[in-house]
Amino acid sequence: MNLNDLNLFIRVVETGSFTAAADSLSVQKSTISRRIAQLEDTLGIRLIQRTTRKLKLTPEGEELFSRAQPLIDDLSAVQDDISATKTELRGRLRLTMPTEIGVFMMNEVISSFMKAYPRIEVDVELSTRTVDLIEEGVDLAFRLGPLPNSSLIARHVAGLHRGLFATPEYIQQHGMPDTPDDLIQHQCITLLKPFDHLRFVNWNNHEPVSMGGRLRTNSLSFVREMILQNMGIGRLPEVFCGPLVESGRIVRVLEGFDLEPLEINALYASRRNLNPRVRAFLDHMSDRLSDHPWVQNKLVHLTH
The missing domain is CATH 3.40.190.10 (Periplasmic binding protein-like II)
Structure with a gap:
């Protein structure tokens, strides 16, 4: 089995379409379609039922995805860690978050992160709008409240009283x-x-x-x-x-009545495609927010 083809299959499932997967990986849609077909030929089974409107996994495809995704994630994390030690982190990190979270909570996190990684550029959009991370090329989005079901990976940041x-x-x-x-x-x-x-x-x-x-x-x-x-x-x-x-x-x-805490989560597209800049920011955030007055519970480091 070709791991690159398996990688593409997992990305198609995570994004929900061949087109979205191709856009997120900057490859041709026809290339992904051909490689998935090759994977199916190698395995001798159909993984995805293709229709004009949507994709549907076969039972075999669902089993392959559920069993292979954690393995690919672990392999990618190892590769990211090794690559990050070879050269100093650089490039652009794109973040989006509500204004108050940025101004009162993440301000020191971002400034200290940029001092620790002087070759990383940071774009911050302060907005409450729901950003499509894949379509808009955003690395990390901070969102308040309950999360809808999606293929995005969520990391708990804090619970606000x-x-x-x-x-x-x-x-x-x-x-x-x-x-x-x-x-x-x-x-x-x-x-x-x-x-x-x-x-x-x-x-x-x-x-x-x-x-x-x-x-x-x-x-x-x-x-x-x-x-x-x-x-x-x-x-x-x-x-x-x-x-x-x-x-x-x-x-x-109404002091005698306790409101439910408001959850803050950091969302990103995929563990497998998590670049070293995002991983470094999440770990840095965990360190800096551990004693922040807005944070009601301790954070944990991103599991490698």
Whole structure:
């Protein structure tokens, strides 16, 4: 069995099409199709059922993928590690993340990484939009909240503890809610595209809670500013509001009810195609974030 052909087969399955696999590897689609056919001829079995709309693995193809992918990943990791020791890491690393994660959490990670690897160039897009890593050539994406099912590899970064906050002036005018169900009667500042539903670990069996209000935004920083303008109750990371709470400018709302933590994950396309720059950044991130106030649980190094 040709390992290069097996490599291409795994990439086709991971990306979901011959076209996407060809684009991600910068080869011709016809080349991948021919090599997969050669692999099938060598094995004497059909691996992929080809239709005009989508690809479907045969039972034999599913078994080959499930058993071969970890082996190819391990082999690629060994090759990356050996290559990385031969020359100093260089090239461009492309990252995307929400603005607040970049400004308040990843700022020191990125700056110290660039000092440690002076020949690596870094592009950072601060945005909440969902980036297609393969189509847009992005190496690593940081995303908040539950992850949809996909072929992307996810590495857990942190769990953020959050709370509900408002100004004393707002509470004086509108009253303090007694239970989460009272939030529907309040002016709440919410997100345009919520990362997750408002849920409490000790209320209503974790079912979502409705929030009233007229103001929505895509920025946590703007939520905080609107809270300070007495516009209502907002949900924010605890450490994002610590100094404001200590100074008395804002107060915690529903302190006896604990919100579910917000998960942060780093996504990349494939372990097998993980270049040494991304691997180095993930390990560097693990070291630098281990004691960060936004991180509620310890990180582990990327397994080689």
